Amino acid sequence: MVMKKNPSTGRKKTATTKIQTKSHLQVTFSKRRSGIFNKASELCTLCGVEVAMIVFSPGNKVFSFGHPKVETILDRFLSAPGSKKHQLLEAHRSIYNIHELNVHLTEILNQVEAEKKHGDLLEEMRRLNQREHWWEAPIRELGLHELEQLRASMEELKKNIIAVILNGGGKVDDEFLESKAAAFIIPNGHNLLY
C-alpha cells in the first residue's frame, strides 16, 4: 500500500525557458549536469564508445567528463580531418617546426659567426695594407723606406692572423710564435697561409 506522506511534493512540469531564480537555477544545473554525466557514462559502458563533455557552470566553473580521457578525445576530435578543427592540431605540429627552425637558426648563426671571423680576418689584412696607403701611390714610385714599412706591416699582419687562428685574437709575442712553430711552418715568413 502506498502512503502519500506529502501530497505537495513530487515532480512538476518545467518550462523551456531560462530559469530566473538564481538558487533554483543552481540546483537544477547541478542535478541535470550529474544526470547527463551519468547518461554519458552509461553510453560509454553500454555501447563501448568514447565520449567527452565539457560544461561551464553558471558560476563559471568547469566541469568535464571524458572516457577514456577528455584530452584523448579532444586530440582525436581535433585531428579529425575537416575545416577549422585542423588548425589547433596544425599548431601542435608547429611545435616541431619551431624546433627545426631553432636548429636551422643555430646553424645559420654559426655560419654568420664563421663568415664574420673570415671577414674580420680579411678586413684586418686590408686595413693593415691601407694603413700606410701604400697601394694608393703608384707602386713603381715606392722607395726603400716605404717598402720597409710594408714589410713591417706584413709581419704584423702575419702575427695577427696567427693570433686569430690560434689564439682567438689574443696578443702574440715571439715566445708564443715559437711555441706554435711546429704547427705552422714559418721559417722565414713563407707558407704561412698555404
Place this chain on the structure above:
Amino acid sequence: MVMKKNPSTGRKKTATTKIQTKSHLQVTFSKRRSGIFNKASELCTLCGVEVAMIVFSPGNKVFSFGHPKVETILDRFLSAPGSKKHQLLEAHRSIYNIHELNVHLTEILNQVEAEKKHGDLLEEMRRLNQREHWWEAPIRELGLHELEQLRASMEELKKNIIAVILNGGGKVDDEFLESKAAAFIIPNGHNLLY
C-alpha cells in the same frame, strides 16, 4: 479510455553491461546519443550555460554538440589554467612564435648575405694579392718586373671591387668606369676606397 494495442511492446529493463548484439547496439546508441544531446541542449537553454560534447560512434563516426560552438568551448577549456591542457594552447601561441622566428631568420639570412659579400670582396683582394705570391718573398728583393705585376694586379683588383660595389659582379670596362667616375674619384687610382 486507453487501448492496449500491443501488450508485448513497451520499455524493458536494461543491463549495465555492454550490449553484444551489434544492430541492437547501433539502435541504442543512436537513441541515447540524441537523448543526451537533447538534455545538453536543455541544460543550455534552461541554465544559460555553455556545453560541448563529442562522441565517437561504434562505427567510428564523430558526433558533436556545442553551444554556442564546439570550438569556442574547446578554446575556453584548453586555455583554462591547469596541467596539460595548456600545451595545446601554447602550441597555438607558437604559431606567432614561428612567424617571429621567420622574420628573425630572414634578417639573419640578409646579414649572412651581407657578410658573405663583404667576405668575398676581401677574399678577392687577398687572392689577387697572393696569386703572385708577392708578399712571400722578402719585399726588398722585388724587382721592377714583379712590381709591375703587382701594379697590374692592383688595377684588376680595383676594377673587381668596383664591379662588386656598383655592378653586382658584372664585367667592368673603361666605358663603365668612366660613367661612374663622378661617383668614385679615380683620377689615377687614388682614393678609390676612401
Place this chain on the structure above:
DNA sequence: TGTCCTATCATTAGGCG
C-alpha cells in the same frame, strides 16, 4: 539510420535535513 508509437522505467522537481 531516423521517426512514430506505446508501455514501461528512469529521471528529476520540489521539499527537507
Place this chain on the structure above:
DNA sequence: ACGCCTAATGATAGGAC
C-alpha cells in the same frame, strides 16, 4: 553544495515503417 524522499514527467526499449 550533497543526499534523501516522493510523485509526476520525461526518456527510451521494443517494434513497425
